[in-house]
Amino acid sequence: MNWDWENARDSIPLLLQGLLVTVELTLLGSLVAYVLGLVFALLRRSRIPVVSQAVFLLVEFVRSTPLLIQVFVIFYLLPEVGIRFNAFTTGVIALGLHYATYTSEVYRAGIEAVPKGQWEAATALSLPRGRTWTGIILPQAVPRVLPALGNYMISMFKETPLLLAIGVLDVLNQAKEQAAVTFRAIEPYTLAGLLFLLISLPSSILVRRLERRVGQL
């Protein structure tokens, strides 16, 4: 097995293009996951039983089915009922929705970790319910769970190649394309792996630092 430097060099532009797609998918997908996850977490605490039950079922359903199936449903089945997204948007929605079910559990844990006395003080001071959430509960709950949220972003980052199934060319799938043209797989795949490492390793270190800081809260 020998390493072809020329092939390696030639594959770099495509790989970087793919990497950009991967990063975009991850950032947008995380944004969806963070916002939607919080919405799920709050709705599950709704005092209207129908709402909290419906959200509970949705979350459980999404969590217990594979991401790939969700990607297929959004990409191939929704157009049947007139809802059509391109492959990239499908990726963002699927990743976002799937991970929102995880982040909603993270938020839930963070919210439950806020001492009951904080709620009672807010009640005793007649604070409006919305302000209790935005001014007291969430500012305490969210910082504590930032590391967990960060870890899910890293997981999502590593899961983007799955979107090959609907033709999204992320970094790994670009490597595969390149290999198909040149019949040399080793260079592009190795480089793709290195690129993943190049981003997820520093991110992991960042999250670990964050964990330490949160531990001091």
Next chain:
Amino acid sequence: MSDSSSMIRFDGVVKRFGDHVVLRELDFSVAPGEFVTLIGPSGSGKTTILRLLMTLEHVNEGRIHVGGECLTHMPKGGKLVPANEKYLRRMRKRIGMVFQQFNLFPNMTVLQNITEAPIRALGLSKGEAEARAVDLLDMVGLTDKTTARPSQLSGGQQQRVAIARALAMRPEVLLLDEVTSALDPELVAGVLKVLKEIASTTDITFLCVTHEMQFARDVSDRVMMFDQGQVIEEASPEKLFTQPDHERTRAFLHAVLDRA
């Protein structure tokens, strides 16, 4: 059923947690401006009384009146029905509470802790609320701590901030729930001194649960001995602490005063 001569009135209040009856047909009242202290063994339901008044718990039976208005029930279609959240929100503004564990908001500064509710719940401007907070911090002796976080303060300082926070709402009734129980012994005096001053300079009605018998004796107009969900004896502090009528009161006082 309104009775303007009492600030707080319990009428046949029953509170159960599951099968456990905490309050059984409790009746008592507190006059405007009066300082009433509840003493009694732990688990006797004293704190539950305060929590019912703060609407952190809800009665199973009976009614509670505050300032001549029913707290637990509201009129609707000529009948009294259990109070809804909107009604409770209005009633709550008349009542303040200081907790054993302070319950300051750790994500806010001392000043924000005090101004938050006047701004958000009473609609004061930031300037008005801050002026009120500065006055109160002066009263509790913490003017130099406005920008500190609760975690940077001692327990005694935190509790004094919590007192200022409750007073910033200008409540008619202030509930004190074992406010010195979580403090180191050397910090208790500072908190009690502040409370004594407030009690003697304002016309706020106090309902206080405490194990500080000397404080109860110094500051109370009336002391109620509480056991097994009922008031078993009530009297002026001089009488209750020196010549209690009931054997259970004597036994209780003997136990707590011996310890001290």
